[in-house]
Amino acid sequence: QPCLQSKRREQAPDFLVPGIQTTMAAQYLGEPRTSHGLAYLGDSQLRLVLVGKTGAGKSATGNSILREKVFQSISSPVSITKHCEKRNGTWRGREVVVVDTPGLFDTDIPDAETLKEITRCMLLTSPGPHALLLVIPLGPYTLEDQKATEKILTMFGERAREHMILLFTRKDDLGDMDFHDYLEHAPTAIQDLICKFRDRYCVYNSKATGAEQENQREQLLALVQDVVDKCNGRYYTNSLYQKTEEEIQKQTQVLLENYRAELEKAKAQIKQEFEEEIRKLKDELEQQKRKVQMERQLAEREAHWVSRQQTARDDVLSQNEILETIFTLLRVASFVFSLFRD
Numbered sequence: 101q102p103c104l105q106s107k108r109r110e111q112a113p114d115f116l117v118p119g120i121q122t123t124m125a126a127q128y129l130g131e132p133r134t135s136h137g138l139a140y141l142g143d144s145q146l147r148l149v150l151v152g153k154t155g156a157g158k159s160a161t162g163n164s165i166l167r168e169k170v171f172q173s174i175s176s177p178v179s180i181t182k183h184c185e186k187r188n189g190t191w192r193g194r195e196v197v198v199v200d201t202p203g204l205f206d207t208d209i210p211d212a213e214t215l216k217e218i219t220r221c222m223l224l225t226s227p228g229p230h231a232l233l234l235v236i237p238l239g240p241y242t243l244e245d246q247k248a249t250e251k252i253l254t255m256f257g258e259r260a261r262e263h264m265i266l267l268f269t270r271k272d273d274l275g276d277m278d279f280h281d282y283l284e285h286a287p288t289a290i291q292d293l294i295c296k297f298r299d300r301y302c303v304y305n306s307k308a309t310g311a312e313q314e315n316q317r318e319q320l321l322a323l324v325q326d327v328v329d330k331c332n333g334r335y336y337t338n339s340l341y342q343k344t345e346e347e348i349q350k351q352t353q354v355l356l357e358n359y360r361a362e363l364e365k366a367k368a369q370i371k372q373e374f375e376e377e378i379r380k381l382k383d384e385l386e387q388q389k390r391k392v393q394m395e396r397q398l399a400e401r402e403a404h405w406v407s408r409q410q411t412a413r414d415d416v417l418s419q420n421e422i423l424e425t426i427f428t429l430l431r432v433a434s435f436v437f438s439l440f441r442d
């Protein structure tokens with residue numbers, strides 16, 4: 101793979117003055133402070149997060165991956181995506197979950213807002229994403245763009261970066277030019293990124309259609325699979341993701357118990373009503389008919405319960421309360437962790 105520059109010593113960029121946003125967000129997304137083992141194998145989903153600056157092409161790429169226009173994608177100088185959004189599709193019989201994010205790391209976004217969205221992103225990708233797609237458009241690469249990229253790379257720790265893929269959008273702007281020819285004249289910062297990511301990059305035309313679209317989608321998802329394989333089939337997780345997952349499971353359990361209680365109540369009511377009616381009936385055939393009706397209604401209730409059981413986790417995730425709970429939980433956790441920082 102092209103590595104056009106001799107590898108320079110990686111330095112902490114100077115815009116990263118230790119500040120609350122950087123330190124807190126790094127605690128959210130960076131290296132885990134405790135080791136733990138979650139079960140990775142047998143995970144049927146492939147969870148992807150699109151990160152990058154406003155207008156980089158995250159939503160357009162998400163739509164392309166899912167083969168459907170599910171995320172709003174238009175040309176605008178201001179951020180179109182306001183909150184993290186999750187949509188699903190399939191690839192090789194596997195469920196693909198794509199989370200589109202707003203320009204989380206645009207330098208002018210306030211702290212509290214950023215942290216709230218990071219929390220939402222963690223909720224939507226819990227127990228952890230398999231791949232983080234860092235979206236950068238080909239074309240002019242300003243100092244501000246460079247800073248935004250550096251900020252993202254710094255916030256996600258070394259281990260999260262193993263799950264990161266560099267995704268260059270606007271491949272169509274290259275016209276007939278080969279990407280490697282383009283690289284030779286590309287800004288040094290882009291050449292450095294390629295060196296850093298080695299083979300974990302792809303060049304994408306998010307507006308492509310037909311065979312071109314299918315081929316590049318296939319190549320991208322195969323690259324994601326490759327990255328996951330290199331991480332021994334694991335998705336990225338850390339102790340804060342684990343806390344998030346524990347809370348989701350706890351709340352899902354509570355919801356399931358509520359659903360179960362509702363089911364039992366509804367079944368008892370159906371039985372009581374039918375049994376009263378059956379007792380009053382003299383005709384055995386009529387009694388039998390009512391019994392059949394009762395069994396049917398009980399079965400319908402059970403089926404309804406099964407479907408609610410299946411959506412319980414999503415029901416929890418769609419409530420605003422969980423966002424607030426996790427946000428508070430993670431803020432407390434960040435504070436506690438900050439006590440143990442070197």
Ligand SMILES: Nc1nc2c(ncn2[C@@H]2O[C@H](COP(=O)(O)OP(=O)(O)OP(=O)(O)O)[C@@H](O)[C@H]2O)c(=O)[nH]1
Nearest residue numbers: 155156157158159160173174175179180181270306
């Ligand atoms: N020609 C071309 N246009 C693209 C490509 N990718 C994205 N765009 C366009 O770039 C503009 C911005 O794309 P979005 O997908 O909305 O960017 P975003 O990163 O999601 O932006 P926010 O939602 O504001 O954070 C849209 O007009 C897209 O159609 C690409 O590969 N080629």
